[in-house]
Amino acid sequence: MSSQADEVARLKAELAALQQETASLEKKPKKDKRKKKEKNKRKSTADDEAAKLRAELEAVDAETAALTGAPPPEKKRKKDKKAKKAKTEPAPAVPADTDAPPARRAYVGGLPFDATEESVSNYFSTLCGDLEKVEIQCFEDNPERCCGIAYVTFVEPDSLDRALTLDGESFKGDGRTMKIRRDRTGNKPRRPPPPRVAGSLTVYVGNMPWAASKEEVEAMLADAGCAVSSMRYHTDAETGQFRGFVHAELADESSLSNALALAGTRWRGRELRVSHSETGKKRS
Structure with a gap:
């Protein structure tokens, strides 16, 4: 046990x-x-x-x-x-814009309707400095009467700065005040004119007053020594109103040269734009 x-x-x-x-x-x-x-x-x-x-x-x-x-x-x-x-990275090349105008151009609004190139020139040259150009803008139906707007280009940029200080002043002391600012549209280069189509004698003529008749345009070209064979006078399809430009078929080389020489000249208050036509007809 x-x-x-x-x-x-x-x-x-x-x-x-x-x-x-x-x-x-x-x-x-x-x-x-x-x-x-x-x-x-x-x-x-x-x-x-x-x-x-x-x-x-x-x-x-x-x-x-x-x-x-x-x-x-x-x-x-x-x-x-x-x-x-x-x-380390090279800076991108900035192309030089040789066509852009210098910043010396002013937009002037609020001018009296009887303002002229001479009166505007006297006013701004006296108060601001030397001018390069004065461009009076006129009514389309009355090319001899100012519509209250002008573009003033000064010789020196400082003159433009002095002009800007006149914003809100009266041109004639009649209570109507001016609106003055730097012109921005003028700094945009225009498209270069088209090259001549080989053998073409057709030109584009534009920036004309809408009140100009076909006979008046023909007379203006004839006075400049241009023999016109035919002309396309462009109008609005609905209203029949002239659109301010034509295509003129000229008779010879001499007439073509005389027509192109009209580019930039003033006719009835406007600077004409003349160039070879992109739709120009070839001549044998």
Whole structure:
């Protein structure tokens, strides 16, 4: 009995030891997971702390830059990088615009209807300086009467600056005030005239008053020494109103030269535009 009891006790002791060993083996992975979880938590906390420190550092840099006027380090690096890139890359070539007129031209509105080239020239040359050109704009149905607008081109840019100070003044002291500004439209170069079609004697004549009749246009060309074989007098399809330009078929080379010489000359208050016609007819 005694020996059996001792054997049972021994087996129980071995079983308890085995159970304890098994329990320790089962707890070990859980312990490792717990350690890993704690390690990850510490790492996450460290990352949060680092991010917080970086944010505080950037805030200090930004505040310092605002006080000193210098760009923050990050922006400065980007700026230096752009400057270095711009330095290494050649600047794009800017074509010289030789056709654009200088900024010496003024738009003048609010002029009296009886204003003339002479009166406008006297007014601005006296108050502003030497003039290069005065262009009076007239009513289309009355080419001899100013419509209240003129373009004044000065010899020197300073004269234009002085003219701009007269904005809001009265030309004749009658309560009518002028509107003066830099002419922006005049700085846009016009399309170059088309080349001559081989053997063509056809010209385009434009910028004429709408009130001009076909007979008056023919007479104007004849007075300039142009023998006209035929002429297309362009009118509006609905109203029949003259559209201000014609295509004239001339009789000879001499007439062609005389017609082209009319370009830029004034006729009934307007500067004529004359060029070879893009739809010119060929002559044998």
